[in-house]
Amino acid sequence: MRNNIIFGLAVLGIIAGLISAYIFGIVRTAQPPVFTPTSNPYESAIYSNGMIESDQESGENISIFPEVAGPITKIWVHEGQTVAAGALLLSIDDSVQKATAEQLRLQSESALELLQELKAQPRKETLAISQAQVAQAESALKTAEDQYAKRQVAYQLDPRSISKDIVDTAKNTVLEASTTLALANKQYLLTKAGAWSYDIKSQQKLSDAAKQAYFSATALVAKYVIKAQADGVVLAVNASIGSYVSSAGAYDTYTQGSNPVLVLGTPQEYLAVRCFVDEILLSRIPDVNHMKAQMQIRGSTQKVNLEFVRIQPLVSPKIELSNQRQEKVDLRVLPIIFKFAKKDVPLVFPGQQVDVFIGKK
Numbered sequence: 001m002r003n004n005i006i007f008g009l010a011v012l013g014i015i016a017g018l019i020s021a022y023i024f025g026i027v028r029t030a031q032p033p034v035f036t037p038t039s040n041p042y043e044s045a046i047y048s049n050g051m052i053e054s055d056q057e058s059g060e061n062i063s064i065f066p067e068v069a070g071p072i073t074k075i076w077v078h079e080g081q082t083v084a085a086g087a088l089l090l091s092i093d094d095s096v097q098k099a100t101a102e103q104l105r106l107q108s109e110s111a112l113e114l115l116q117e118l119k120a121q122p123r124k125e126t127l128a129i130s131q132a133q134v135a136q137a138e139s140a141l142k143t144a145e146d147q148y149a150k151r152q153v154a155y156q157l158d159p160r161s162i163s164k165d166i167v168d169t170a171k172n173t174v175l176e177a178s179t180t181l182a183l184a185n186k187q188y189l190l191t192k193a194g195a196w197s198y199d200i201k202s203q204q205k206l207s208d209a210a211k212q213a214y215f216s217a218t219a220l221v222a223k224y225v226i227k228a229q230a231d232g233v234v235l236a237v238n239a240s241i242g243s244y245v246s247s248a249g250a251y252d253t254y255t256q257g258s259n260p261v262l263v264l265g266t267p268q269e270y271l272a273v274r275c276f277v278d279e280i281l282l283s284r285i286p287d288v289n290h291m292k293a294q295m296q297i298r299g300s301t302q303k304v305n306l307e308f309v310r311i312q313p314l315v316s317p318k319i320e321l322s323n324q325r326q327e328k329v330d331l332r333v334l335p336i337i338f339k340f341a342k343k344d345v346p347l348v349f350p351g352q353q354v355d356v357f358i359g360k361k
Contacts, residue, residue: 042360044359045358047358048275050295050355051353053272054265055268055272062265065247066092066223068220069247070092071093072091072093072242072245073093074091075237077089077237079234079236082233084231085231089262090225090261090262091225097221097224098221101217101220108214111211112210115200115206115207119200127188130188133184137180141178141180144176148173151167228264231266232267235265237262238263269341273339273340274335274337275336276335277335278331279315286360292360293308293338295355295356307338311334315332316335318332
């Protein structure tokens with residue numbers, strides 16, 4: 001019985017070994033690649049990562065930040081929309097600034113009215129009062145002189161009929177009336193002369209300052225409506241109606257950072273490719289007059305010849321691709337910009353990464 005068990009186990013082991021040998025002996029073919037790997041089209045070339053962006057004479061895409069802060073009340077455009085220069089992009093709540101501008105307008109008008117009042121002096125009614133005061137002073141002087149003359153004659157005819165004190169009082173009254181008349185005449189001349197030139201100049205400057213403050217407030221009201229500064233295409237809208245925006249942009253709840261409120265690109269007849277060449281390869285960059293390049297779209301076999309545009313002469317950390325301000329490895333790159341016609345490659349978009357080989361003609 002024991003021998004039969006041992007014999008059976010041996011047979012099972014032989015069968016298991018044969019099955020295992022068969023299974024492990026099967027040759028498995030490798031799966032085909034998802035896309036054709038990038039290959040160098042030139043005999044000698046340098047490789048670089050590229051970023052597609054709008055074709056600008058300088059810089060990258062157009063990032064729009066508002067100059068004022070407040071909640072968005074209206075968004076006039078959407079992603080992918082073509083806009084012309086001067087087109088409305090978005091509106092920010094301007095109710096407080098409009099009230100401030102209206103207040104400054106009223107202050108400016110008040111300052112101007114006061115200036116016109118100073119220039120219009122003397123007022124006819126005020127001048128008439130001064131003339132009446134002069135006439136009153138002349139009349140009072142005439143009365144005082146008459147009374148003094150009568151008392152003086154009476155004193156000369158009979159010194160006992162009137163006291164010397166009464167005569168002296170009448171004389172003093174004449175002197176007082178004469179002084180009052182002189183004062184009235186001077187007051188009349190002052191009134192007739194109108195406002196002092198220094199007061200007019202001072203009020204003129206106050207009026208100009210108030211007017212400029214109103215113009216400044218009105219110009220600031222216009223900043224609450226953001227318009228396109230050039231023809232282009234809306235690439236991204238990073239805020240919605242009701243979102244609070246400021247000069248720092250719009251807060252992104254995903255990245256917990258601030259982004260431009262809108263991103264615009266130029267009309268996409270041409271697109272640019274910003275290539276980042278590693279600093280250790282800079283000595284191998286061909287002369288710009290003999291430079292050629294080819295771009296390959298990742299995930300496809302499509303290759304596009306590129307036209308050289310310019311070199312950005314600044315080697316900087318490669319944060320454009322990693323979006324990291326601080327990297328463990330400080331890899332530095334030199335940006336080289338090429339461009340290509342959008343009609344040749346319809347399904348590419350700004351922000352897309354591509355593989356670029358730079359060679360020599």
